[in-house]
Amino acid sequence: MRYLLSLILIVAQLGLFAQNVNKQNFPDKKNFNRVEMALPQVNGFTVLRCDFHTHTVFSDGLVWPTYRVGEAWMQGLDVLAITDHIEYRPFKEYVGGDFNASYELALPAAREYGIMLIRGTEVTRKQGVIGHFNALFIQDANAIEHSDPEKALQAAYDQGAFVMYNHPAWALDTCLQTEFQQAMIDKGLVRGIEVFNNDEFYPRALSWSRDQQLTVFASSDIHWTINDVLESHFPDGTGTAFRPMTLVFVNQKSEEGVREALDNRRTLAYFYGNVAGEEKWLKSLFLASVQWEKVSERGKSISYRVTNLSGIQYKFTIGGTQYILDGGASIQISLPAAQREVVMHILNMHYYEGKHPVVSMVLG
Numbered sequence: 001m002r003y004l005l006s007l008i009l010i011v012a013q014l015g016l017f018a019q020n021v022n023k024q025n026f027p028d029k030k031n032f033n034r035v036e037m038a039l040p041q042v043n044g045f046t047v048l049r050c051d052f053h054t055h056t057v058f059s060d061g062l063v064w065p066t067y068r069v070g071e072a073w074m075q076g077l078d079v080l081a082i083t084d085h086i087e088y089r090p091f092k093e094y095v096g097g098d099f100n101a102s103y104e105l106a107l108p109a110a111r112e113y114g115i116m117l118i119r120g121t122e123v124t125r126k127q128g129v130i131g132h133f134n135a136l137f138i139q140d141a142n143a144i145e146h147s148d149p150e151k152a153l154q155a156a157y158d159q160g161a162f163v164m165y166n167h168p169a170w171a172l173d174t175c176l177q178t179e180f181q182q183a184m185i186d187k188g189l190v191r192g193i194e195v196f197n198n199d200e201f202y203p204r205a206l207s208w209s210r211d212q213q214l215t216v217f218a219s220s221d222i223h224w225t226i227n228d229v230l231e232s233h234f235p236d237g238t239g240t241a242f243r244p245m246t247l248v249f250v251n252q253k254s255e256e257g258v259r260e261a262l263d264n265r266r267t268l269a270y271f272y273g274n275v276a277g278e279e280k281w282l283k284s285l286f287l288a289s290v291q292w293e294k295v296s297e298r299g300k301s302i303s304y305r306v307t308n309l310s311g312i313q314y315k316f317t318i319g320g321t322q323y324i325l326d327g328g329a330s331i332q333i334s335l336p337a338a339q340r341e342v343v344m345h346i347l348n349m350h351y352y353e354g355k356h357p358v359v360s361m362v363l364g
C-alpha cells in the first residue's frame with residue numbers, strides 16, 4: 001500500500017513537471033455542446049427532430065457541407081437533409097457541377113456524429129408559377145436535372161423520392177397554389193408542404209395540408225449559419241434557441257422509419273414556440289408532454305401541479321385565464337373542487353387557419 005502511494009505521488013509529480021508552462025489550454029474556451037429540445041414518446045412513437053431543407057456552397061448557401069452537420073448536431077437534430085438547388089449554383093465555377101457532392105462530403109461527418117443524413121435536392125423554378133420543390137430520399141441528384149419541371153419531379157419520384165412543395169408564399173403577397181402545383185399534387189408527385197420556412201408561417205398552407213392530405217414540414221432553409229438567423233429573429237431573447245424543425249413520429253429510428261412516417265403524415269411543424277399540423281398529433285403531443293398532479297385541497301378549491309416534460313413552451317387558456325408553461329417547468333393551477341374535467345385551448349398549436357386544438361382531461 002505504501003509503495004502504491006509513493007508510486008501515485010511520483011506519477012503525479014511527473015505529470016506536474018511535464019506540463020509546458022508556455023502552452024496552456026485555456027479552460028474557459030467554449031466547448032461544442034449538443035442541446036436537444038426534449039420530446040416525450042407519443043402514443044408509442046419516438047419523435048425525431050428534423051430539418052429537411054438546408055443549403056451549402058454547392059448551391060447558394062455560404063457554408064461547407066460538413067459545417068451543416070456539426071451545426072445540426074449542436075442544435076440537437078436527429079435528421080438532416082442538405083437540399084442544394086439544382087438550377088441555381090452561383091459558386092459552380094469554384095465547387096464544380098456534381099449535384100451529389102454536398103451529400104457525399106457531408107455523409108462521413110453525419111455518420112461520425114450519429115446524424116441521419118437524407119439525400120435530397122431542391123428543384124427550383126419560377127416562384128409563383130412553378131415554384132420550388134424539395135425531393136427527399138433521392139438516389140442521384142444529377143438524374144433530376146430536366147428542362148421540363150414535371151419531368152424533374154417525375155425523375156425524383158421514379159427514384160423513390162418524397163417530394164414537398166416549398167415556401168408557398170415566399171417572395172409573393174400571399175400563399176399560392178398554382179395550376180402546376182395543384183396538378184403535381186393531384187398526380188401524387190408532390191405529397192408534402194412547408195407550412196413554415198425560415199421566418200414565414202403559412203396558415204393557408206396548413207389548411208391545404210388538411211384538405212389535401214399533405215404531410216406538413218417546418219424548415220430552416222438555412223443559407224448562412226443557424227446562429228446568425230436565430231439571434232436576428234429573437235433579439236429580445238423571448239424565443240427559444242431552436243431552429244424551425246419538422247417533428248417526425250417514427251416506429252424506428254432509421255431512414256425507413258422516417259420515410260414511413262412521412263408517407264403516413266405523422267409529422268408536426270415546430271417553429272419558434274409554435275406547433276402546427278394534424279389536430280390528433282397536436283393533441284397527442286400535448287397530452288404526452290403535460291402531466292397534472294393533485295397536490296393540495298383547500299376549502300372549495302384543489303391545487304394541481306402541472307408539469308411540462310417537453311422542451312416546448314405551451315400557452316393555453318382555461319376558462320378566461322391564460323397560462324404559460326415553459327419547457328421542463330411546472331406551474332400550480334387551482335380549480336374548483338367540484339370540477340371533474342379541465343378544458344384547455346392550446347394557443348401555440350395550430351391545425352387550420354385560425355384554429356387551435358382544444359384538449360380536455362378528466363381530473364383524477
Ligand SMILES: [Zn+2]
Pocket residue numbers: 122124132166167
Ligand atoms: Zn426555395
Ligand SMILES: [Zn+2]
Pocket residue numbers: 053054055122221
Ligand atoms: Zn431552399
